[in-house]
Amino acid sequence: xxxxxxxxxLADIVAIRSQIAAGTAFRGYGPATMVATGALALLxxxxxxxxxxxxxxxxxxxxxxxxxxxxxxxxxIWIEMRARSRRHHSGLADAMIYQAVEQFLPAGVAGVLLAxxxxxxxxxxxxxxxxxxxxxxxxxIFASVRSLPRSVALAGAWYFVSGFAxxxxxxxxxxxxPWTMGLPFVIGQSVMAVILYVASGDHDVED
Numbered sequence: 463x464x465x466x467x468x469x470x471x472l473a474d475i476v477a478i479r480s481q482i483a484a485g486t487a488f489r490g491y492g493p494a495t496m497v498a499t500g501a502l503a504l505l506x507x508x509x510x511x512x513x514x515x516x517x518x519x520x521x522x523x524x525x526x527x528x529x530x531x532x533x534x535x536x537x538x539i540w541i542e543m544r545a546r547s548r549r550h551h552s553g554l555a556d557a558m559i560y561q562a563v564e565q566f567l568p569a570g571v572a573g574v575l576l577a578x579x580x581x582x583x584x585x586x587x588x589x590x591x592x593x594x595x596x597x598x599x600x601x602x603i604f605a606s607v608r609s610l611p612r613s614v615a616l617a618g619a620w621y622f623v624s625g626f627a628x629x630x631x632x633x634x635x636x637x638x639x640p641w642t643m644g645l646p647f648v649i650g651q652s653v654m655a656v657i658l659y660v661a662s663g664d665h666d667v668e669d
Contacts, residue, residue, distance in 0.1 A: 491539070491542075491543065491546070491562075491610070491654075491658055492542050492546055492658065493654075493655040493656070493658040493659040494542075494655070495538055495539055495542045496651045496652070496654040496655035496658060497651065497652065497655045498538060499535040499538060499539065499647075499651050500647060500648045500649075500650075500651030500652050500655070501648075502531055502534060502535055502538075503531060503535075503643070503644050503647035503648050503651065504644055504648045506527055506528060506530075506531040506640070506643075506644060507640040507641055507643060507644025507645070507648075508640075508644075509527070510523075510524065510527050510640035510644075511640050511641070514527075514640070517637075517638040517639065517640065518589070518636075518637040518638045521581075521585070521588050521638060524638050524640070525577065525581075525588075525591070528643055543559060543562065544559065547559050561609060562606065562609065565602070565605045565606045565609070566602040566605065566606060568602075568605070569598045569599065569601045569602030569605065570598075570602065572598055573594075573595050573598045573599075576591070576594060576595075576598075577591055586636075588638070589632045589633075589635075589636045589637060589638055590629060590632070592628050592632070592638070592639075592642050592643045593624075593625045593626065593627075593628035593629035593632060593642070594625065594629070595625070595643075596621045596622075596624050596625030596628060596646055596647075596650075597621070597622060597625035597626065598625075599621045599625075599650070600618045600619070600620075600621035600622035600625060601618075601622075603615070603617055603618035603621065603654075604618045611657055611658070611661035613657045613660075613661060614654065614657050614658075616653060616657065617650055617653045617654045617657060620646075620649065620650050620653055621646065621650050624646040624649070624650070625646075628642045628646065
């Protein structure tokens with residue numbers, strides 16, 4: 463009986479912590495890291511422009527480059543997210559990090575699976591992928607709005623519009639370009655950085 467009561471008490475504590483985390487503004491994302499990831503996107507675009515003669519005929523190099531850039535950006539964000547969460551959220555840090563990952567994870571998994579499916583079964587449509595990735599990023603940002611400054615929806619809107627614009631532009635030539643990946647992410651991450659800097663995680667968020 464005592465063991466069951468202890469298990470129930472622990473489960474109640476976990477549930478309470480999760481509820482508190484869900485109602486707390488997440489301060490794990492910092493503007494400096496957003497700027498850094500935007501700079502990484504710009505660097506990747508420049509290197510691909512200089513080193514890949516024709517990304518459309520060499521899609522492996524194109525998408526491998528962006529995959530490496532995405533992995534580096536993800537690691538950078540993860541490291542800062544853990545450090546800032548420990549500093550700002552103290553005992554709720556783990557719950558807040560879990561919540562942040564949970565909100566963005568579906569979009570990230572969908573992006574990876576979409577790339578695999580197109581590569582395996584419809585390689586001639588790979589020109590769609592840069593725009594589709596941007597749309598998925600927008601959906602991940604919109605899913606995170608409830609725990610971030612509400613104005614991050616502007617960044618989500620940017621990625622949503624840029625994603626469809628890239629699809630429309632690429633549909634004319636069915637080609638891949640480092641700039642249709644690099645420039646939207648440079649602008650989008652810069653918008654996120656400005657929003658996070660202005661909001662500072664304290665206001666522009668529902669209590």
